[in-house]
Amino acid sequence: MATAVCPGSFDPVTYGHIDIIKRAAKIFDKVIVAVLVNMEKKPWFTLEERTDLLRKVTADIPNVEIAGFDGLLVDFAAKHDASVIVKGLRAVSDFEYEFQMALTNSKLNHRIETMFLTTSAENMYLSSSIVKQVGLLGGDISPFVPECVRDEILIRINQRSKLK
Numbered sequence: 001m002a003t004a005v006c007p008g009s010f011d012p013v014t015y016g017h018i019d020i021i022k023r024a025a026k027i028f029d030k031v032i033v034a035v036l037v038n039m040e041k042k043p044w045f046t047l048e049e050r051t052d053l054l055r056k057v058t059a060d061i062p063n064v065e066i067a068g069f070d071g072l073l074v075d076f077a078a079k080h081d082a083s084v085i086v087k088g089l090r091a092v093s094d095f096e097y098e099f100q101m102a103l104t105n106s107k108l109n110h111r112i113e114t115m116f117l118t119t120s121a122e123n124m125y126l127s128s129s130i131v132k133q134v135g136l137l138g139g140d141i142s143p144f145v146p147e148c149v150r151d152e153i154l155i156r157i158n159q160r161s162k163l164k
Helices: 015-027 047-057 073-079 092-108 128-136 147-163
Strands: 003-008 030-036 064-069 084-089 113-118
Touching (some): 015 030, 030 047, 084 092, 092 113
Parallel strands (some): 003 084
16 A cells, blocks of 8 residues: 655645645555644644644545654654655745755655655645735635635634734
């Protein structure tokens, strides 16, 4: 059974993320969406909130599991018997960073391959950061995220505005 890990911070999950997850689920028997704790980012949502949102938006994909993790991605993949890490690419700048990470992961565990999936054209510009910025500025984020995610973002924006 071929298992892949699709990692990310997913803060929040967007239609771009969902596209990559769905496409990976067509290729592999099992896809584990690994929600990471990124020490370089200050997330809007807790790890539990992000995993819950991902469970909601992937509930219709039977071979997808959601799990949170902290630590090395290759260790997580090995622990879950995954042979492939699937990464989505939006632009050349993504490739430079992801290529470096793929080489590092290969050095750490040569049995785990990295596969790159290019995002669909309609999601090339989309990132979690852009979604949050548009939302903070009062723009309509419904084209970028599922309704349940949009609602949680709007709640978070309202909480942030009350703190000011």
